[in-house]
Amino acid sequence: MNLFRRLFGGIKANELFFKGITTLILAAGSVIIMIPLAFMISTSLKDPAQLRSDANTLIPRKPQTVQINGESFNLYSVTVDGETRTMAMIKKAPGGMALFADSTTPDQTVELKLNEQTPLYRLDIHWENYPEALGSMPFFTYLGNTMLVTFIGMFGMLFSSSLVAYGFSRFRARWLNVLFLILLATVMLPSQVRLIPLYIFFQKLGWVNTLLPLIVPQFFANAYDVFLLRQFFMTIPLELDDAAKIDGANPLQILLYIILPQARPALVSVSIFHFLYAWNDFYEPLIFLHTKENWTLAVGLQTFDALYTINTHLIMAISVLMIIPPILLFFFAQKIFTQGVVFSGVKG
Amino acid sequence: MFKPGKISLARREELAGYAFIIPWVIGFLVFTIGPMLSSLYFSFTDYNIVDPPTWVGLKNYARIFAGIPEYFQTGNPAVLGDPIFWKSLQVTIYFASLALPLNLLFSFILAIFLNQKVPGVNVWRTIFFLPSIIAGVAVTLLWLRILNPRMGVLNPFLQNVLGIDNPPGWLQDPNWAVPALVLMSLWGVGGSMIVYLAGLQGIPTDLYDAAKVDGANAWQRFWNVTFPMMTPVLFYNLVLGMIGTFQYFTEVYVATSGTGGPQRSTLFYNLYLYQNAFRYFDMGYASTMAWILFIIVLVLTALIFRSSDAWVYYEGQLRGKS
Numbered sequence: 041m042n043l044f045r046r047l048f049g050g051i052k053a054n055e056l057f058f059k060g061i062t063t064l065i066l067a068a069g070s071v072i073i074m075i076p077l078a079f080m081i082s083t084s085l086k087d088p089a090q091l092r093s094d095a096n097t098l099i100p101r102k103p104q105t106v107q108i109n110g111e112s113f114n115l116y117s118v119t120v121d122g123e124t125r126t127m128a129m130i131k132k133a134p135g136g137m138a139l140f141a142d143s144t145t146p147d148q149t150v151e152l153k154l155n156e157q158t159p160l161y162r163l164d165i166h167w168e169n170y171p172e173a174l175g176s177m178p179f180f181t182y183l184g185n186t187m188l189v190t191f192i193g194m195f196g197m198l199f200s201s202s203l204v205a206y207g208f209s210r211f212r213a214r215w216l217n218v219l220f221l222i223l224l225a226t227v228m229l230p231s232q233v234r235l236i237p238l239y240i241f242f243q244k245l246g247w248v249n250t251l252l253p254l255i256v257p258q259f260f261a262n263a264y265d266v267f268l269l270r271q272f273f274m275t276i277p278l279e280l281d282d283a284a285k286i287d288g289a290n291p292l293q294i295l296l297y298i299i300l301p302q303a304r305p306a307l308v309s310v311s312i313f314h315f316l317y318a319w320n321d322f323y324e325p326l327i328f329l330h331t332k333e334n335w336t337l338a339v340g341l342q343t344f345d346a347l348y349t350i351n352t353h354l355i356m357a358i359s360v361l362m363i364i365p366p367i368l369l370f371f372f373a374q375k376i377f378t379q380g381v382v383f384s385g386v387k388g
Numbered sequence: 389m390f391k392p393g394k395i396s397l398a399r400r401e402e403l404a405g406y407a408f409i410i411p412w413v414i415g416f417l418v419f420t421i422g423p424m425l426s427s428l429y430f431s432f433t434d435y436n437i438v439d440p441p442t443w444v445g446l447k448n449y450a451r452i453f454a455g456i457p458e459y460f461q462t463g464n465p466a467v468l469g470d471p472i473f474w475k476s477l478q479v480t481i482y483f484a485s486l487a488l489p490l491n492l493l494f495s496f497i498l499a500i501f502l503n504q505k506v507p508g509v510n511v512w513r514t515i516f517f518l519p520s521i522i523a524g525v526a527v528t529l530l531w532l533r534i535l536n537p538r539m540g541v542l543n544p545f546l547q548n549v550l551g552i553d554n555p556p557g558w559l560q561d562p563n564w565a566v567p568a569l570v571l572m573s574l575w576g577v578g579g580s581m582i583v584y585l586a587g588l589q590g591i592p593t594d595l596y597d598a599a600k601v602d603g604a605n606a607w608q609r610f611w612n613v614t615f616p617m618m619t620p621v622l623f624y625n626l627v628l629g630m631i632g633t634f635q636y637f638t639e640v641y642v643a644t645s646g647t648g649g650p651q652r653s654t655l656f657y658n659l660y661l662y663q664n665a666f667r668y669f670d671m672g673y674a675s676t677m678a679w680i681l682f683i684i685v686l687v688l689t690a691l692i693f694r695s696s697d698a699w700v701y702y703e704g705q706l707r708g709k710s
Contacts, residue, residue: 059504059505059506059507062501062504062506063506063507063508065501066501066502066506066509066512067512069498069512069516070511070512070515070516073515073516073518073519073575073578074515076527076530076531076534076575077518077519077530079530079533079534079541080526080530083533091539095539095540095541096541096544096545200411200412200415203408203409203411204408204409204411204412206408207404207405207406207407207408207409208405208408208409210405211401211402211404211405211408212398212401212402212405213401213402213403213405213406214402215406216405216406216409219409219413222416223412223416226416226420228627228631228685228689229420229424229682230631230634230635230678230681230682230685231635232635232658232661232677232678232681232682233423233424233427233678233679233681233682234419234420234423234424234427235423235427235665235678236423236426236427236430236665236671236674236675236678237422237423237424237426237427237430237675238419238423239665240426240437240671241423243437257415257419259411259415260411260412260414260415260416260418260419261409261411261412261415263412266412291404291408295408316521320522320523320524320525321524322524322525322637322638322641322642323637323638326641327662327666337525338524338525338638339525341525341526341529342525342529342641342642345529345642346645352533352539355529356529356530356533358526359525359526359527359529359530360526362525362526363522363526363527366521366522367518367521367522370514370517370518370521371514374510374514
């Protein structure tokens with residue numbers, strides 16, 4: 041006990057124990073979280089034959105074989121007379137047995153229990169699954185559509201939501217408070233309640249089966265983003281506005297040159313959240329886009345799966361490609377996610 | 389003296405304020421309130437998009453609510469006007485009753501762990517949060533393969549490592565399909581965890597210091613400081629989670645190719661609404677379902693808000709006074 045105290049000077053023993061347990065639990069949980077993703081990546085690199093015979097292994101691999109007289113046999117690590125040797129499995133025999141032989145002397149076989157021997161594998165990574173997957177669906181068309189929807193929509197959202205958030209944060213007017221409450225209430229509104237008339241409306245405009253229904257509404261501000269931007273704008277000192285006013289700036293100039301540069305972190309977070317929303321959105325593209333050449337990645341991938349579900353390796357390859365941009369973005373903007381501006385609004 | 393053509397500074401500020409919110413006002417009228425009122429109108433019509441809507445009064449509502457007294461007498465769902473509607477409501481509530489408490493529990497505990505000063509805490513936070521940013525089609529396709537009873541990796545693990553003899557058929561078994569979706573949703577628990585984490589970090593440390601001075605142990609500090617301070621966030625996640633369940637769609641559409649099978653065991657409310665609208669083009673009935681959904685969400689939200697007086701603690705507010 042004395043030794044322990046000397047080693048861990050200031051730290052109390054039970055605190056150290058508690059930290060150890062916490063770290064252990066977090067590490068175990070992280071492994072559980074990561075296993076599915078590891079399977080996604082490994083499956084995308086596997087030979088389809090492995091998916092039928094040996095699907096539960098994380099590592100893309102195939103049995104090691106040896107050529108004997110022009111025929112191919114699987115290699116096993118076998119135990120003969122207490123000695124471990126590498127032998128080819130020549131033939132299965134009744135009763136769960138099999139005949140094994142050294143590849144140089146295929147005639148001298150030994151009969152052993154098959155399930156007591158270990159098959160030998162070698163790493164077998166199929167990078168060509170990726171070009172094959174890209175060739176089996178109009179991936180770049182889907183990608184192009186997804187990027188159009190995501191980035192034009194993001195521009196529209198930033199443009200309109202900044203204007204509206206500025207209006208709600210910097211001006212005194214009788215009805216603004218009431219209107220802001222209405223805006224907040226629409227966050228709770230289930231989208232289904234307006235979806236059907238919107239569909240009919242867009243159909244009358246000839247916009248169904250184009251990207252417009254996914255893009256144009258973004259130019260009319262989104263309640264959630266307006267709320268977050270407004271909360272941030274409110275933290276920018278009014279003295280800056282006043283100084284600019286004295287210099288003769290009009291409200292639009294104040295927004296452009298004072299507010300927006302100050303609000304960079306908030307603009308970045310709403311952009312990221314819009315990106316993730318638009319990139320992963322499935323419901324609206326499914327409803328509004330009907331033909332292949334207009335699909336986004338989410339709809340294209342789902343349809344590809346419905347048609348060719350057996351091609352798991354190709355579907356996982358496309359899935360990997362589809363989750364790479366959000367993951368990259370996530371790592372670049374990690375701070376915003378893990379301690380972000382974005383969540384400060386919900387504190388009590 | 390009144391000068392024509394000149395308006396006061398206050399009036400000018402007012403007008404500028406209104407001018408800046410014009411994009412939202414237009415959007416609200418065209419994309420929100422207009423469509424809402426239209427769908428309310430459609431809910432009283434027969435409408436298949438091709439022909440103009442015809443007024444049928446309460447027919448769509450009657451279809452949903454017909455036969456309820458008979459059902460309570462006989463217990464036979466066939467006497468209901470639309471047994472599938474009630475089935476979809478039941479599926480949704482069943483999912484919510486499993487997913488919401490489990491989600492709440494796991495994400496809250498996780499947030500507490502991730503709020504400790506342990507080595508590599510930022511790495512752990514990143515890993516747990518990761519699934520929630522890639523949610524959608526790709527991840528659902530992955531889970532379909534993991535859960536597949538013949539080719540998937542989960543069941544061999546349950547059999548060989550945990551020694552479970554008859555692992556469930558997951559999405560292919562009507563009794564296990566909803567729990568399978570719950571399992572999938574728990575993988576993305578990091579999304580609500582991060583909100584709890586933000587809440588935990590917002591608790592002023594002087595509250596803990598004061599509790600320590602008063603001799604409170606770790607459990608008492610949790611129960612009398614952390615938990616009350618976190619109730620607003622619990623409340624927020626509860627409301628959003630419930631609304632989310634009624635709009636649950638992508639995962640179940642991808643997992644069942646839009647059928648809600650097997651045997652309608654995953655026919656969620658929103659999926660049945662989608663089928664009525666965009667498979668059967670029964671826009672009138674789908675609009676009715678949309679409005680009933682809206683009312684359900686409204687009532688549930690109001691209920692949670694009402695009950696929150698009893699258990700949500702807002703700092704700076706006297707208890708029992710609202």
